Amino acid sequence: MSVSKQFKEFVVELFEPMGDVQVRSMFGGGDVYLNNVMFALIADEVLYLKTDPNSSPVFEAENMEPFSFERKNGKKVDTS
Numbered sequence: 001m002s003v004s005k006q007f008k009e010f011v012v013e014l015f016e017p018m019g020d021v022q023v024r025s026m027f028g029g030g031d032v033y034l035n036n037v038m039f040a041l042i043a044d045e046v047l048y049l050k051t052d053p054n055s056s057p058v059f060e061a062e063n064m065e066p067f068s069f070e071r072k073n074g075k076k077v078d079t080s
């Protein structure tokens with residue numbers, strides 16, 4: 001999982017109208033914060049927005065996949 005400096009800058013610029021958005025490096029990727037609340041994740045130059053029970057169906061209807069990772073035991077885990 002990696003993310004370039006340019007992509008991080010793009011994400012900050014994208015969400016700039018919302019306020020002081022920050023990208024904090026995490027495991028080679030980045031977590032995206034507004035007012036110290038994480039609302040997105042960047043991994044391999046892909047932006048993943050956090051979802052809730054109301055927004056998940058909207059993303060699923062657009063065939064957008066959640067961020068997922070594989071545990072040491074080989075089990076795939078999808079995140080919200």
